[in-house]
Amino acid sequence: MEEYPRNLAEFDRFFPTEDACRAYLVRLRWPDGFCCPACGGRTGWPVRAVLFECAACGRQTSVTAGTIFQDTRTPLRTWFHAMWWVTSQKTGVSALGLQRVLGVRSYKTAWSWLHKLRRAMVRPGRDRLTGRVEVDETYLGGVHHGRYGRQVQTQSLVGIAVQIDGACLGRIRLRRLPDASTPSLLAFVQDAIEPDSLVHTDGWVGYAPLRRHGYRHQITYPQGQAKSPSQLMPHVHQVVSLLKRWLLATHHGAVTDEHLAYYLDEFTFRFNRRRARSRGKLFFRLVQQAVAVGPAPYESLVRYARLPPPRGPQHLGAT
């Protein structure tokens, strides 16, 4: 089932009521029919319009239980509007923008919705990149809440992997890295790229063991005529400049270091679907993944797991 609205008029026709939204979630969460989260039973019947009762164990489940919509007091239609707005804007939307469009009273609410949706932008078990892949790191400037609430400028290290399809940019993977050491870079490469792919990097020693871990490794050294990094890794640097522009334009560069990873997920989600024929397809994917990832209570959005502080700029050749 890949039914989705292609424009705002169709959106209104698809989702006129709470029931229509709920029915859509049911189809996306259980495409092969109901499945009880407690016992795996495949037979259930509706109770009071919003619940399913398992025929085997008698447990009652709602379609939103165990998803990012769990325990929400917000109508599903408002969530659907938020997801439509987030995916129909080519460059995304800031919390302030979402607050205005939906008429939400508090900025904090709009902010937490966007962060919940970002959690759904990474598909669980997504495929790794294959074929020819350029890999590099870059420093991104950000703000950090320092002592006494003052905002401090920080630099965050980000790993970038770009699959090259012919002469074009293919899919990408981005990750906030604690440092540019071999363990950090290797973990990123192994999560992002299939073994036996051709990984193209610069001469940084952090990448030296790639071959031992099953990758073909092409190294370009910046020797000879002084080549700029953008000539060495043209595809990576094209992605980096788009990423920087997006952070500045949509989020005014005000992305905190502790939340950067989720903004990278959003950028990746958009970038990898930039050629989708319809924005509705992005909406469909977002809803589909929203019922596949677990809930993210507000406290967990704020109480982030802090990464160890970077060891300092050991490798500046990538910016």
Ligand SMILES: [Zn+2]
């Ligand atoms: Zn059951």
